[in-house]
Amino acid sequence: QSALTQPASVSGSPGQSITISCTGTSSDIGYYNYVSWYQQHPGKAPKLLIYDVSNRPSGVSNRFSGSKSGNTASLTISGLQAEDEADYYCKSYANGSPLYVFGSGTKVTVL
Amino acid sequence: EVQLLESGGGLVQPGGSLRLSCAASGFTFGLYAMTWVRQAPGKGLEWVSAISGSGDYTYYPDSLKGRFTISRDNSKNTLYLQMNSLRADDTAEYYCARKCTTSCHRFDIWGQGTMVTVSS
Numbered sequence: 001q002s003a004l005t006q007p008a009s010v011s012g013s014p015g016q017s018i019t020i021s022c023t024g025t026s027s028d029i030g031y032y033n034y035v036s037w038y039q040q041h042p043g044k045a046p047k048l049l050i051y052d053v054s055n056r057p058s059g060v061s062n063r064f065s066g067s068k069s070g071n072t073a074s075l076t077i078s079g080l081q082a083e084d085e086a087d088y089y090c091k092s093y094a095n096g097s098p099l100y101v102f103g104s105g106t107k108v109t110v111l
Numbered sequence: 112e113v114q115l116l117e118s119g120g121g122l123v124q125p126g127g128s129l130r131l132s133c134a135a136s137g138f139t140f141g142l143y144a145m146t147w148v149r150q151a152p153g154k155g156l157e158w159v160s161a162i163s164g165s166g167d168y169t170y171y172p173d174s175l176k177g178r179f180t181i182s183r184d185n186s187k188n189t190l191y192l193q194m195n196s197l198r199a200d201d202t203a204e205y206y207c208a209r210k211c212t213t214s215c216h217r218f219d220i221w222g223q224g225t226m227v228t229v230s231s
Contacts, residue, residue: 003155034216038156045206045224046148046156051217089156093216098172100146100158100216 004103011109022090030071034093113137120225133190133207141185149203
């Protein structure tokens with residue numbers, strides 16, 4: 001199975017909202033509600049932002065929200081802040097090998 | 112504090128072996144499944160392996176089956192990844208992560224990573 005498809009980069013000004021898409025297939029995103037999103041700052045480990053499509057772990061800002069429609073999941077960042085500048089990866093549980101497939105990653109730039 | 116700490120990375124020649132370790136603290140280790148994820152320099156994340164809380168069940172992508180082996184010692188709160196027949200494209204930062212158990216697929220706690228470089 002190939003990596004899930006994400007835009008290479010997305011940018012926005014402080015205070016704006018941006019949305020990152022993550023496109024898979026009917027064997028992963030389209031079949032399961034097990035999409036999660038991870039934020040990774042340069043040189044740091046990934047951090048869980050969203051799980052099971054739209055759930056936030058405790059401690060994660062409510063500026064981050066997730067959704068899904070068909071084979072595509074989305075992460076929206078509202079009220080964009082300088083600290084949101086990072087790489088973002090989606091991940092889905094999949095039917096087959098590999099068991100978990102990550103997205104190609106999106107670099108978010110705050111203008 | 113919930114924490115994962117990887118070790119064991121380093122420089123290894125092509126065809127060589129390496130065993131990574133991941134020491135867990137701050138939670139009941141045996142109640143959680145665990146996983147390894149890697150990231151080649153400048154590239155994206157790639158799932159490497161997973162293991163159940165008891166260690167009875169292990170999972171790999173077809174591309175790594177037979178070369179990598181995941182295991183755990185719940186008495187030592189430690190996760191392992193044995194990597195054999197290493198190739199240049201195995202060069203990556205290797206992260207261990209905690210995974211919730213039944214019908215649950217989020218990786219909620221990550222270690223800081225350990226770098227593996229395969230080169231002659």
